[in-house]
Amino acid sequence: MVGLSTTIERRRMSAKCPCQNCNVHIEFEAAQAGQTVVCPKCGMDTLLFISPVQPTPAARPSPHPVFKKPMLTPLEGLRANTAYPGGRRVMNILFGASLIGAIIGIFGGVLSSGPAQGILIAVSIGSFISGWAAWEIANAIFDMADCALRRPATDGKKNPV
Numbered sequence: 001m002v003g004l005s006t007t008i009e010r011r012r013m014s015a016k017c018p019c020q021n022c023n024v025h026i027e028f029e030a031a032q033a034g035q036t037v038v039c040p041k042c043g044m045d046t047l048l049f050i051s052p053v054q055p056t057p058a059a060r061p062s063p064h065p066v067f068k069k070p071m072l073t074p075l076e077g078l079r080a081n082t083a084y085p086g087g088r089r090v091m092n093i094l095f096g097a098s099l100i101g102a103i104i105g106i107f108g109g110v111l112s113s114g115p116a117q118g119i120l121i122a123v124s125i126g127s128f129i130s131g132w133a134a135w136e137i138a139n140a141i142f143d144m145a146d147c148a149l150r151r152p153a154t155d156g157k158k159n160p161v
Protein backbone atom coordinates (compact mmCIF):
# COMPACT_ATOMS: atom_id res chain seq x y z
CA MET A 1 0.00 0.00 0.00
CA VAL A 2 2.84 2.40 0.81
CA GLY A 3 4.34 1.90 -2.66
CA LEU A 4 1.15 3.21 -4.26
CA SER A 5 1.35 6.64 -2.67
CA THR A 6 3.41 8.25 -5.47
CA THR A 7 0.92 7.05 -8.08
CA ILE A 8 -1.92 8.52 -6.06
CA GLU A 9 -0.04 11.81 -5.67
CA ARG A 10 0.40 11.99 -9.44
CA ARG A 11 -3.31 11.44 -10.01
CA ARG A 12 -4.05 14.39 -7.75
CA MET A 13 -2.80 16.87 -10.34
CA SER A 14 -5.32 19.63 -10.56
CA ALA A 15 -6.71 20.91 -13.82
CA LYS A 16 -9.14 23.59 -14.93
CA CYS A 17 -11.70 23.75 -17.66
CA PRO A 18 -14.50 26.16 -18.57
CA CYS A 19 -18.12 25.25 -17.90
CA GLN A 20 -19.83 24.31 -21.17
CA ASN A 21 -22.84 26.44 -20.29
CA CYS A 22 -21.56 29.59 -18.58
CA ASN A 23 -17.78 29.42 -19.22
CA VAL A 24 -16.84 29.79 -15.56
CA HIS A 25 -13.53 28.10 -14.72
CA ILE A 26 -13.93 24.88 -12.77
CA GLU A 27 -10.99 23.38 -10.94
CA PHE A 28 -10.89 19.61 -10.54
CA GLU A 29 -8.51 16.73 -10.09
CA ALA A 30 -7.03 15.45 -13.33
CA ALA A 31 -8.31 11.95 -12.59
CA GLN A 32 -11.87 13.35 -12.75
CA ALA A 33 -11.55 14.28 -16.43
CA GLY A 34 -14.37 12.78 -18.43
CA GLN A 35 -16.82 12.97 -15.55
CA THR A 36 -19.91 15.13 -15.58
CA VAL A 37 -20.42 17.46 -12.62
CA VAL A 38 -22.84 20.18 -11.64
CA CYS A 39 -21.37 23.63 -12.35
CA PRO A 40 -21.04 25.72 -9.16
CA LYS A 41 -22.16 28.86 -10.96
CA CYS A 42 -24.97 27.98 -13.34
CA GLY A 43 -25.93 24.63 -11.80
CA MET A 44 -26.05 22.85 -15.14
CA ASP A 45 -24.26 19.57 -15.85
CA THR A 46 -20.89 20.07 -17.48
CA LEU A 47 -18.18 17.69 -18.67
CA LEU A 48 -14.75 17.95 -17.05
CA PHE A 49 -11.97 17.85 -19.62
CA ILE A 50 -8.29 18.64 -19.79
CA SER A 51 -7.71 21.74 -21.85
CA PRO A 52 -4.73 21.31 -24.24
CA VAL A 53 -3.42 24.85 -23.57
CA GLN A 54 -2.83 24.07 -19.91
CA PRO A 55 0.71 23.65 -18.63
CA THR A 56 -0.06 20.36 -16.92
CA PRO A 57 1.79 17.69 -18.87
CA ALA A 58 1.01 14.93 -16.39
CA ALA A 59 -2.69 15.73 -16.43
CA ARG A 60 -3.85 12.99 -18.74
CA PRO A 61 -7.10 11.15 -18.21
CA SER A 62 -6.24 8.00 -16.34
CA PRO A 63 -7.07 4.73 -18.14
CA HIS A 64 -8.55 3.51 -14.87
CA PRO A 65 -10.26 6.58 -13.44
CA VAL A 66 -10.55 6.50 -9.67
CA PHE A 67 -14.09 7.19 -8.60
CA LYS A 68 -13.95 10.30 -6.47
CA LYS A 69 -16.50 12.60 -5.00
CA PRO A 70 -17.01 15.72 -7.14
CA MET A 71 -15.58 18.81 -5.52
CA LEU A 72 -18.97 20.51 -5.55
CA THR A 73 -21.99 18.79 -4.15
CA PRO A 74 -25.32 19.10 -5.98
CA LEU A 75 -26.58 21.09 -2.98
CA GLU A 76 -23.85 23.71 -3.43
CA GLY A 77 -24.66 23.94 -7.12
CA LEU A 78 -28.34 24.24 -6.30
CA ARG A 79 -27.77 27.05 -3.80
CA ALA A 80 -25.38 28.86 -6.13
CA ASN A 81 -28.00 28.79 -8.86
CA THR A 82 -31.08 29.43 -6.75
CA ALA A 83 -34.29 30.65 -8.33
CA TYR A 84 -34.91 32.63 -5.14
CA PRO A 85 -31.85 34.86 -4.70
CA GLY A 86 -33.98 37.63 -3.16
CA GLY A 87 -35.68 35.31 -0.69
CA ARG A 88 -32.41 33.72 0.34
CA ARG A 89 -30.84 37.17 0.76
CA VAL A 90 -33.69 38.39 2.96
CA MET A 91 -33.38 35.20 5.01
CA ASN A 92 -29.64 35.77 5.47
CA ILE A 93 -30.18 39.41 6.43
CA LEU A 94 -32.80 38.41 9.02
CA PHE A 95 -30.43 35.78 10.40
CA GLY A 96 -27.62 38.35 10.57
CA ALA A 97 -29.93 40.79 12.34
CA SER A 98 -30.96 38.17 14.90
CA LEU A 99 -27.29 37.33 15.46
CA ILE A 100 -26.44 41.00 16.05
CA GLY A 101 -29.48 41.39 18.30
CA ALA A 102 -28.42 38.38 20.35
CA ILE A 103 -24.86 39.70 20.74
CA ILE A 104 -26.15 43.11 21.84
CA GLY A 105 -28.51 41.39 24.27
CA ILE A 106 -25.71 39.30 25.77
CA PHE A 107 -23.47 42.35 26.13
CA GLY A 108 -26.34 44.26 27.68
CA GLY A 109 -26.90 41.40 30.11
CA VAL A 110 -23.24 41.24 31.05
CA LEU A 111 -23.13 45.00 31.68
CA SER A 112 -26.34 45.11 33.70
CA SER A 113 -26.80 43.84 37.21
CA GLY A 114 -29.52 42.20 39.25
CA PRO A 115 -32.16 39.79 37.95
CA ALA A 116 -32.21 41.53 34.53
CA GLN A 117 -28.75 40.17 33.81
CA GLY A 118 -29.68 36.49 33.73
CA ILE A 119 -32.95 37.13 31.92
CA LEU A 120 -31.31 39.24 29.19
CA ILE A 121 -28.58 36.68 28.58
CA ALA A 122 -31.01 33.75 28.54
CA VAL A 123 -33.44 35.51 26.20
CA SER A 124 -30.60 36.54 23.87
CA ILE A 125 -29.20 33.04 23.64
CA GLY A 126 -32.69 31.63 23.15
CA SER A 127 -33.50 34.08 20.37
CA PHE A 128 -30.22 33.32 18.66
CA ILE A 129 -30.87 29.56 18.74
CA SER A 130 -34.43 29.97 17.45
CA GLY A 131 -33.20 32.37 14.75
CA TRP A 132 -30.62 29.82 13.69
CA ALA A 133 -33.21 27.05 13.59
CA ALA A 134 -35.54 29.23 11.52
CA TRP A 135 -32.66 29.99 9.14
CA GLU A 136 -31.90 26.29 8.66
CA ILE A 137 -35.58 25.52 8.07
CA ALA A 138 -35.89 28.38 5.57
CA ASN A 139 -32.77 27.11 3.79
CA ALA A 140 -34.28 23.64 3.55
CA ILE A 141 -37.54 25.06 2.17
CA PHE A 142 -35.67 27.05 -0.49
CA ASP A 143 -33.60 23.94 -1.34
CA MET A 144 -36.75 21.89 -1.84
CA ALA A 145 -38.36 24.62 -3.92
CA ASP A 146 -35.23 24.91 -6.08
CA CYS A 147 -35.13 21.13 -6.48
CA ALA A 148 -38.73 21.06 -7.63
CA LEU A 149 -38.02 23.76 -10.20
CA ARG A 150 -34.78 22.17 -11.35
CA ARG A 151 -36.06 18.69 -12.06
CA PRO A 152 -38.11 19.43 -15.21
CA ALA A 153 -35.55 21.97 -16.43
CA THR A 154 -32.71 19.41 -16.60
CA ASP A 155 -34.74 17.04 -18.79
CA GLY A 156 -33.55 18.86 -21.87
CA LYS A 157 -34.57 21.66 -24.14
CA LYS A 158 -37.62 19.84 -25.46
CA ASN A 159 -39.97 21.99 -23.42
CA PRO A 160 -41.43 24.80 -25.50
CA VAL A 161 -41.59 28.07 -23.58
Ligand SMILES: [Zn+2]
Pocket residue numbers: 019020021022023024039040041042043044046
Ligand atom coordinates in the same frame (compact mmCIF):
# COMPACT_ATOMS: atom_id res chain seq x y z
ZN1 LIG B 1 -21.76 26.93 -15.56
